[in-house]
Amino acid sequence: MSSSGAYRLAQGGQLDRSRSLSFTFNGRLLSGHAGDTLASALLANGISVVARSFKYHRPRGIFSAGFEEPNALLRVEINGAAVPLVRATMQPLVEGMVVTSENCFPSVDFDLARIFDHAHALLPAGFYNKTFKWPGWHTYESAIRRMAGLGTLPTGEDKTAFFRHNLRCDVLVVGAGIAGLSAALEASRAGARVTLIEQDAELGGRALCERTPIDGRSSQSWIGEVVGELKASSQVTILRRTLVAGYYDHNVLTALDLSDNEHPTGPVQRFWTIRATEVILATGAIEQPLMFAHNDRPGIMLAGAVRAYLHRYGVAAGRRAVVATNNDDAYRTAFDLHDAGVEVAAIVDARERVTAEVEEEAKRRGLKVLRSSMVVDTRGTTTLRAVAVHAISSDGFRLRDNGVWISCDTLAVSSGWNPTVHLYSQAGGRVRYDTSLACIVPDSCRQRVRIVGAANAEFAALSAIASGARAGREAACSPRESQPVPRGASSEYRTATNGIQPIRRAPQTRSARQWVDLLHDVTASDIELAARENYAAVEHLKRYTTNGMAVDQGKTSNLNALSVLSEVTGRDIGALGTTTYRPQFMPVTFGAISGDARGDLYAPPRHMPAHQWHVTHAAQLDDYGGWKRPACYLRAGENRDVAINREVKAVRSALGLFEGSPLGKIEVRGRDAARFLHRIYLNNVTSLQPGKVRYGLMLNENGIVIDDGVFACLSPEHYLVSTTSGNAERIAGWLDEWHQCEWPELDLVLMPVTSQWAVLTLAGASARALLQQFPSDIDFSAAAFPHMSFREGRIGGRRARVQRVSFTGELSYEISVPADEAEELWQELMQRGAQFGITPIGLEAWLILRLEKGFLHVGSDTDGTTNPLDLGFGPMIQKKVGDFVGRRSLMRAHDQATSRRQFVGLEVLTTGSSLVAGAHIITSPAPMKRSEGFVTSAGFSPTLGRFIGLGLLEGGHARIDETVTVFDEGRTVQARIVKPAFFDPSGERMNG
Amino acid sequence: MAKHLVEFDAHSRRAKVRLRTGMSVIQEATRRGLPGPLEAKTTGEMTALWLGPDQWLLLSDHLSAEKLIAMCATEFAGLSHHAVDVSAGLSCATVDGERAPTLLSMGASIDWSAQCIRARFAAVPVVAHRHANTSFDLYYDRSLREYLRQWMCHSLRDPLLTETSCRSSR
Amino acid sequence: MLQIHCPYCGMRDEEEYRFGGESHVTRPTLEASDVAWADYLFNRINPKGIAFERWLHSYGCGRWFNVARDTVTHEILAVYPMGAAKPQLSKVESAQTREPVSRAMRSVGEGLS
């Protein structure tokens, strides 16, 4: 296809006319050129209706040429991957693109839901608050939910790759219009590292859409020269088609980078986080529409957008146009259309007086100018057919004649330009309505930010360039050390949109609706209603009418809403206040924000030193506190339960090998090491002899148990603290915090060594025998190496630290070797241990073994409410001399109460029934069912052949042998409360 | 070429010792030739990286960890300090090439021009030693190797790292 | 995102730090009354305005230090060592100093432009 549409002009536009791109729109095959946006291509092909509105499903056409677009939000599919709500005005045309309209049925040209438009009188703002109460909201909700929602969830395989990037720079310039370009240029000339970010694919901003010369030269040549110098500078980073959407504290900004979204190898989106010393916002301005009856018809377009399509894309918005305005600026649209050969039926100007030059220009072209007139109503369904023009009173509130209908297919509207202050506001900048400029202007900001160009109401090209240049110089030279002081936006370059007179709304004829928010279908009468019901505060108005809450965030409706509100309340706009703009300035893809950090990239899975061995030996790896650990090792034909039981039996009857490397290890060394640990542990530390190991509890200051483990005395000034695996980092930090912040005078050094040492634990009667097979300088004999002691030496030539401690109740040694030697030692132990029937043990069996012993598992058997008295450590605390973390809290009456939930064991009485952790112990027989505690650990004990459990029970210590009712998911079983020690209570096995 | 940008399991035989002193000893430490903030210092067969005002990482491809620890013991005799072998606990990856800073900046927004940086990179703690303009040694906890490898692979798929010029030249 | 200037490592993102809450809180002895102990455990100034709090550079040098921060603007007004007294803020010059231009980051720039 060579033709790219009936509305494409013979020449003009910055397109590659030699390259045609074909695409489909709602099934129709169309074509455009390289350089087109989806919107310009649709217009070129004479497509008038592109979407349906949110609430009334009215036909809507392309309204703007930029990110403010409220109508043309389409579903775009590029090689199989569909994305909803794409702004046609921002999406470059891509070969083979499949485009469909959303939120309409059966088609965008005929939408059944249009019925809501005819019932609009019943659907004023907040109608749902007044109705749907009977019988209940649920009766109507699902139907209403189906009507709501603009797009539909993307389908098809999504090949988009997302990446996060970071950037630091001295000066960040947002927006590459003429103001931003000159700011970046001057800043880089002054030697600063500059980053220039532009949301458009091309640099130049509005200047790309105008033929107005700059500084006596064509805007193109001016831009070309500046961009040339910027590209040449190694100081300058330029990001195109990158949208700065978030402005956070300390001058941190975020941006969505779509420059490679049509990358040949598949779409790529980047999320940039930019930290800038100084920020210059050159974010431009957004033209605002006029309000009149049926101002939402296809064919009605912002005047500046009409020029944009004309000059940048060589597209005529229509064949016969009317220009409606309250300022001189829009006259350019009339002139440019006329000069391009498009008929201009009339210029309808709300003002009494028009600047001489433009009037002269108009006369020269023979264009009809109707002063003190407004478009008051329009006709047409899928395309605009005519507009009703009336003479109006000078204040704009009354009609002065019966008007005439002027036929046209395009209506270009303008009520002046409004600065894009969203990012400025996000930065904490205050904005205010300026009556003389008739727009919202930046006021002052606490962050290191400057705002220039149209964004600062500097609408004249030369003043925008001048103020941009000055800001660039100042930013580059501003002293870095200085404290950001609230910085006022400079006002000396400000110039109003030429001769604007803020008549924004035509007098209302009959009850015809005047649209304020096109996307959410909010009309002027909705705002009047809100005011009538006293939702007159800006925040209330916004929420009650939902004006400005649609996906365009009110970029073309907020100001008009304010002016209607001021009209009905009689307060001037300045007094109404504005709503604070929040991130995001434009919607940002979730995937980009996350940088595709899914699966293992979401949270690092940590691997143990002998990981490979476990993987190659059928280990079932589960996540335990971030570590990938074997839950059990499956043998042929086994399921988990069978494997776990087998592993438990192996330890009790023979020998088990278990990797416990994640076990936290912290060395404490120094003159005051013991004194320090004595203040940390509930237990007595100072009395521990070298070579000895002791079990200890750590509390927080509120007396709650936070961790347990053993600590060993290597030498009088050298201790080794073991923490639970899940708490390794936390406790290391905890100790450091107490040392640095509370007791810096204590002379000691803390050194976490968790990852240096792998821990392989042997458990079982023949553990000693196996170790004695190894050449070693450690005497493993029972006499020389008793339970709860520590030895350092070599095993099979390897440096090793051995603690004789037991989590299983069996004779057990924890062998620590340098992590890189763990796998070898593991294999050696497996080989030499074969004769003893050694078996690798997973964590689940390990936990059952400790359950059989009734050993505490902090985090399972305790929660954030458990104190050591509940666990029966009262006597030990009484013996302890001196303060320790949390001790004072234990002295409160509430902490000493014997009615607290205390640590006990449970045995199921009901034969054949199980016991699960998470079940509750309830008062029974129940006068009123009440929980007295809960089962914290439970499982089947292969050794004892029945279900056992541990739990926390009110006054439990005094209730041994009592029979209780255990409740789980409505079922109950009887259980007996016992001391928490089911197997080998005297500890012969582990002490032997 | 991006695929050579990152190499894992580098310098696996390198001896690594972590030294920490009491805060009272800091001046002593610097007097004994240990590097100051964000610096690395090579003296003889040992390179010392600054980890914090009271911490250093001592590296050597020739001296054993025991030897390095012994050196500390003599240097700091009588002074509050502790030196431990972390050779097995720390792994090393090299990031080397003109794209190295781009790749590294994807993992953390910090000034990569310093000689020695201890930071949060790709959400995990690393120590980066910049020994030439764009060559870095990254030291990280051995348990995180697989994670970091995956992270690097993902990041290296960005055309920014594979294409020589991907921006202004449209 | 807060940019906090670690006295040892320089300017880093808030994610490298751990917030330690109000600083300059004195820990009572075992003899303290329940009321005094509760005040130490739970009650904080929680100021709207300048807060004196402690932060840990957990991903960096591992040191705790004090920060004077405005809880409304999040501006950081001073950074000072543990154990030091609260600064007279009028006298303190800003902690928000930026790092010098970085060669590494510059070459990122080159990579992009």
Place this chain on the structure above:
Amino acid sequence: MSHYSFLSLLSGALGRHRRWSQAWRTPTPRKAYDVVIVGAGGQGLATAYYLAKKHGIRNVAVIDKGWLGGGNTGRNTQVTRSNYFWPESAAFYEHSLKLYEGLSRELNFNVMLSQRGILTVAHSHHELESLRRWANAIQVNGIDSELMTPGQIKKLVPLMDLEGRFPVHGGFIQRRGGISRHDAVAWGYARAANALGVDIIQQCEVIGFHRQSGRVVGVETPNGTIGAGSVVLSVAGHSTVLAGKLGLRLPINSMALQAMVSEPIKPCLDTVVLSPTVHMYVSQSDRGELVLGGGADVYTSYAQRGGLPAFQHNVTALLELFPAFRQLRLMRQWAGIVDITPDTTPIMGRTPIEGFYINCGWGTGGYKAIPAGGDTMAHTVATGQAHPLIAKFCLERFVSGALIDEGAAAGVAH
């Protein structure tokens, strides 16, 4: 005051909606009131409503420095549930949920209560045990909750990925839980209280309190003192600031809690989903937006804006559970300042200062408690006796140590 119904809407339409009366007046403050409530959020407005409705105390003012419902009431993620662990909490929040179930008719204002169920998922065997313990506690407390298998979860929430970094091992659901419309709750209470004679005074900041022989007898505002028989402080986020003016120290830390919404899409998520492990919750509003939130920013903040890290973690967590959402776009993010207490349970009732009542410390959960909070505070102020449901939420618990630690018990905080 216009009565709201379909018929009134119909006649409104015929009259071009010109006859609707104001939802609330804009009164000039009187010299004094029996009760002055500081803070026109949901809690304060509900307190006023129940004082007037149930206790006949109508000489009441609700004073706010901003707009009614403009604080956390208008910023939260609208979750209503009563699936709490401890009996004290369960009884209180269940009372609240019951009031919510009748609220639209009680207030003649549709608050759009949508009992679509709230699902809490467990990502490990251990976490499933603590959820089981939690779910059982709820059942023992006589409130609905069911454990769910991964299979049932997949049926209920087809878009959730159960095999992510932390596979979903199961979860539990409270079917009566769900969401409602936050603005409607504030406006409904304001309108109803106003109709009963309550003065709602907006844009009037309370800058201090007036005391006589220890007792609080009024509030200071820029336009003078307003006398008060009793004063109720109901200003989430600023509780310590105002209590401080009376020398009262509170165990509260103010932090910024963020929420965010996506662009609106057709229905694709019919339940509220909450994951303690990835610390994220999400629901789809009736307008079609995905509404998500997570943990609060980690430092003290009085700025009603969120930081970047918390917001990025939220979105990343969402995609970890719902990869199907990666091409959706984040439309808007905001934050509210919440009162964080050491035990995640509110502080309600009398204070050591005569005539001064507090209703604060709601943390991230005050919205679901609005009806019960108002009802019980009204009772407490009217009778001078703490309502039985909030007796244990008293300030004294921090001295005695009798905390009610929901987070710890639910295994989230520990």
